[in-house]
Amino acid sequence: xxxxxxxxxxxxxxKICDLSNLKFTKNRKKAFELISESKYGAxxxxxxxxxxxxxxxxxxxxxxxxxxxxxxxxHKIKTNNRYFVCAHPQEKHNCYFLVCKSCGALKECCNDNxxxxxxxxxxxxxxxxxxxxxxxxxxxxxxxxx
Numbered sequence: 001x002x003x004x005x006x007x008x009x010x011x012x013x014x015k016i017c018d019l020s021n022l023k024f025t026k027n028r029k030k031a032f033e034l035i036s037e038s039k040y041g042a043x044x045x046x047x048x049x050x051x052x053x054x055x056x057x058x059x060x061x062x063x064x065x066x067x068x069x070x071x072x073x074x075h076k077i078k079t080n081n082r083y084f085v086c087a088h089p090q091e092k093h094n095c096y097f098l099v100c101k102s103c104g105a106l107k108e109c110c111n112d113n114x115x116x117x118x119x120x121x122x123x124x125x126x127x128x129x130x131x132x133x134x135x136x137x138x139x140x141x142x143x144x145x146x
Contacts (some may be wrong), residue, residue: 009036009085013073016089022071027051031064032085035074040104041082079135080104094118094132102143 013032017024024032034050035042048061065083068074073089076082079099086095087108094115098107115132122129 013089016071016073020071022067025064027056027060027064028067031061032068032073035068035083036085038082038084041077041080041084041106043082047083075108075133077106077135078133079137082106084108096134097136098140099135099137100140100143101137102139105140105142107140 010029010033014024014029016022030051031047034047044058044061044065047065048056048058051061065074065076068083069076071089072086074083074085075095075097077084077097077099079097079101082104084106088110093110096109096111096114098109099105118132119129
């Protein structure tokens with residue numbers, strides 16, 4: 001999978017919203033841009049501080065984040081409470097994340113075999129999955145070697 005530049009991510013997201021007749025408002029776009037610029041993801045209050053209107057109340061950023069999450073344009077990593085851009089927003093997928101507990105590096109991974117095993121486990125237990133997010137903490141190679 002080719003890694004997109006920030007400008008390409010924003011163009012792609014604009015196109016996704018246009019095709020789905022969704023409003024990519026100024027705050028939604030700004031939040032998405034700020035998240036896409038962040039190497040290790042972004043926290044909501046850090047995003048709020050960077051939005052043009054410095055006096056914006058917290059609901060402004062949370063509404064933008066909720067929209068981006070609902071459209072599967074971004075992910076929320078609960079381990080470190082950060083948001084980051086989805087690597088492949090138009091594909092239906094479950095996500096698995098590798099989170100470095102030292103430097104905060106994030107890696108989005110997909111695995112059909114793991115998806116199938118999780119679905120099978122849920123079915124065997126009479127459970128209906130709506131979403132599956134797995135976060136795995138450890139050390140990235142750079143931090144492990146250091």
